[in-house]
Amino acid sequence: xxxxxxxxxxxxxxxxxxxxxxxxxxxxxxxxxxxxxxxxxxxxxxxxxxxxxxxxxxxxxxxxxxxxxxxxxxxxxxxxxxxxxxxxxxxxxxxxxxxxxxxxxxxxxxxxxxxxxxxxxxxxxxxxxxxxxxxxxxxxxxxxxxxxxxxxxxxxxxxxxxxxxxxxxxxxxxxxxxxxxxxxxxxxxxxxxxxxxxxxxxxxxxxxxxxxxxxxxxxxxxxxxxxxxxxxxxxxxxxxxxxxxxxxxxxxxxxxxxxxxxxxxxxxxxxxxxxxxxxxxx
Amino acid sequence: xxxxxxxxxxxxxxxxxxxxxxxxxxxxxxxxxxxxxxxxxxxxxxxxxxxxxxxxxxxxxxxxxxxxxxxxxxxxxxxxxxxxxxxxxxxxxxxxxxxxxxxxxxxxxxxxxxxxxxxxxxxxxxxxxxxxxxxxxxxxxxxxxxxxxxxxxxxxxxxxxxxxxxxxxxxxxxxxxxxxxxxxxxxxxxxxxxxxxxxxxxxxxxxx
Numbered sequence: 001x002x003x004x005x006x007x008x009x010x011x012x013x014x015x016x017x018x019x020x021x022x023x024x025x026x027x028x029x030x031x032x033x034x035x036x037x038x039x040x041x042x043x044x045x046x047x048x049x050x051x052x053x054x055x056x057x058x059x060x061x062x063x064x065x066x067x068x069x070x071x072x073x074x075x076x077x078x079x080x081x082x083x084x085x086x087x088x089x090x091x092x093x094x095x096x097x098x099x100x101x102x103x104x105x106x107x108x109x110x111x112x113x114x115x116x117x118x119x120x121x122x123x124x125x126x127x128x129x130x131x132x133x134x135x136x137x138x139x140x141x142x143x144x145x146x147x148x149x150x151x152x153x154x155x156x157x158x159x160x161x162x163x164x165x166x167x168x169x170x171x172x173x174x175x176x177x178x179x180x181x182x183x184x185x186x187x188x189x190x191x192x193x194x195x196x197x198x199x200x201x202x203x204x205x206x207x208x209x210x211x212x213x214x215x216x217x218x219x220x221x222x223x224x225x226x227x228x229x230x231x232x233x234x235x236x237x238x239x240x241x242x243x244x245x246x247x248x249x250x251x252x253x254x255x256x257x258x259x260x261x262x263x264x265x266x267x268x269x270x271x272x273x274x275x276x277x278x279x280x281x282x
Numbered sequence: 283x284x285x286x287x288x289x290x291x292x293x294x295x296x297x298x299x300x301x302x303x304x305x306x307x308x309x310x311x312x313x314x315x316x317x318x319x320x321x322x323x324x325x326x327x328x329x330x331x332x333x334x335x336x337x338x339x340x341x342x343x344x345x346x347x348x349x350x351x352x353x354x355x356x357x358x359x360x361x362x363x364x365x366x367x368x369x370x371x372x373x374x375x376x377x378x379x380x381x382x383x384x385x386x387x388x389x390x391x392x393x394x395x396x397x398x399x400x401x402x403x404x405x406x407x408x409x410x411x412x413x414x415x416x417x418x419x420x421x422x423x424x425x426x427x428x429x430x431x432x433x434x435x436x437x438x439x440x441x442x443x444x445x446x447x448x449x450x451x452x453x454x455x456x457x458x459x460x461x462x463x464x465x466x467x468x469x470x471x472x473x474x475x476x477x478x479x480x481x482x483x484x485x486x487x488x489x490x
Binding site (some may be wrong): 026027029034051062064067199200201202203205206207208210223224226227228230231233234235237238239240241242243244245246247248 | 335337338339340341342362364367368369370372376382383384385386387393398399400401402403404407410411412433445449450451452453454456457458459465466467468469470471475476477478480490
């Protein structure tokens with residue numbers, strides 16, 4: 001793993017934004033981008049607007065989240081070199097967005113997937129991630145057909161079709177009850193059924209969005225490159241007494257703390273037990 | 283600009299092999315893809331892909347204790363989710379910590395394990411997490427999970443952020459480097475809402 005996202009790419013607007021963020025919100029002023037490398041057998045370097053952005057990017061790997069300013073970006077992907085050139089002429093890579101670039105909008109989550117198309121040509125497909133909430137107790141599953149393969153059905157065994165007839169370069173999102181699933185990717189229309197990917201015992205946890213990218217073939221076999229985006233809490237309200245506040249009056253603060261400590265000595269055990277019982281009954 | 287594989291390959295091979303569970307397939311380099319169109323790629327290595335699938339099969343083992351020996355912190359940890367208002371729920375006692383059950387666990391091999399606790403309580407006083415605000419970088423933090431496995435982390439940063447300005451989705455990452463994120467409160471106390479203005483956020487990286 002020698003992937004690294006270089007600083008100063010013209011993309012790295014790592015601004016944090018002064019707004020409380022709802023679950024899995026994207027910043028209103030920037031875009032979230034994930035980059036997935038699904039071209040088998042090829043270590044690459046990725047350039048954004050001509051500047052080296054990801055060096056030594058290995059197949060099956062995914063960059064950690066990158067926060068970028070909205071705008072038009074030219075992405076070029078070239079076979080990895082050692083050392084990688086710091087800059088190239090935008091649009092001259094092996095494949096990518098082409099010189100025209102791709103528009104990246106604020107407040108949007110994208111996954112850029114480098115992958116073979118159904119004929120084996122290398123392409124870069126920008127997908128927009130649907131981060132709407134899955135609902136309590138549910139997991140979200142997004143699949144992307146990014147393997148050199150014909151149309152497939154994605155099935156939860158024994159017989160629930162999650163996604164029918166997905167062709168290369170497309171995908172979809174569903175919400176499912178959290179649980180453990182035996183997922184299969186089957187060649188659409190095959191009879192008897194040809195299983196392209198078998199993912200038994202897949203744990204789909206509540207509050208998590210699974211992004212599954214079909215990968216292959218490698219030695220004729222197919223697999224999945226996954227990453228997840230978790231539902232964030234809106235906040236963590238982790239204090240209720242003001243005993244250690246910056247604005248606590250020194251004397252009063254200590255007195256209050258002392259009183260609380262004393263009270264705790266006298267009563268905490270009982271209170272804690274009561275609370276535990278209450279918690280247990282919930 | 284194309285690598286291609288014989289059209290028949292998919293059907294022939296897909297019928298033969300399927301990726302199953304946990305064992306890596308033996309990669310036989312002699313069976314190179316037929317007629318690759320470009321040389322640069324021919325020499326590139328093929329990564330094992332099965333660890334990715336394995337990630338989906340991990341059953342999370344919740345943290346049971348969080349320990350910062352050098353600060354005298356040794357607290358029980360219980361799983362917690364969200365309150366109806368979307369805030370993370372916490373045990374009332376500042377002597378108990380909460381693990382965010384919708385996030386990563388210490389055995390997830392990816393993403394952030396979030397553990398939070400109240401800094402204080404009117405009845406029980408000041409909790410152990412109050413000591414986190416001065417934790418030095420490099421401090422060792424341990425998490426014991428429910429299976430009894432010890433996971434060790436080293437503190438990389440301590441931040442004090444205005445609650446309205448915390449980019450929470452950055453901390454609630456379920457994918458990426460394995461980290462432990464410890465959260466409590468601090469800053470000014472606002473009596474009207476009985477809460478603090480800031481969060482202290484300690485980020486630690488997994489070392490073993």
